[in-house]
Amino acid sequence: MPELLFEVENVFYSYLGKFPALSGVSLSIAAGEKISIIGANGSGKSTLLQILDGLIFPDQGAVKFLGTELKEKVLNQEEFSRDFRKKIGLVFQNPDVQLFCPTVKEDIVFGPLQLGAGKDEIRRRLEEICEILDIGKCCSWMSPPPGLTL
Ligand SMILES: Nc1ncnc2c1ncn2[C@@H]1O[C@H](COP(=O)(O)OP(=O)(O)OP(=O)(O)O)[C@@H](O)[C@H]1O
């Protein structure tokens, strides 16, 4: 039986405590499984994804990741948070929210910086991504991003 990555148990969530977005949602996601969440506009898909990503927390019910309940206190633990953020990524619906740095270079290095990667590793990843996307000329290290001297 494949390992359960996520277990969502009877989750309720309301914005500002008064605009219901999720009412009694339960599901589980096993390792290697691909699932689609389908629903009308405003039915709560993005809200559920934000809960799975530990950005917001259920009013009622529970969400477990590899058996550990995702709560603010748990995500504030550096070791758990770093491991969780390495394994779980969320692409936001609105690209204006996803890409927020003034330059492409800063956007590329933002993730590794937040994950605590070393300077050499950040530089390696930046060069790798620039090569894959063939944007090396735009992302030259001749001008490092402000506040980031590698
Ligand atoms: N920040 C917010 N404040 C108040 N209500 C919100 C907020 N974000 C979402 N909602 C409401 O919560 C409900 C669920 O919204 P959600 O964005 O999760 O739906 P969705 O299924 O992702 O919609 P879409 O298909 O348009 O992306 C909707 O009624 C929406 O208006």
Ligand SMILES: [Mg+2]
């Ligand atoms: Mg949405």
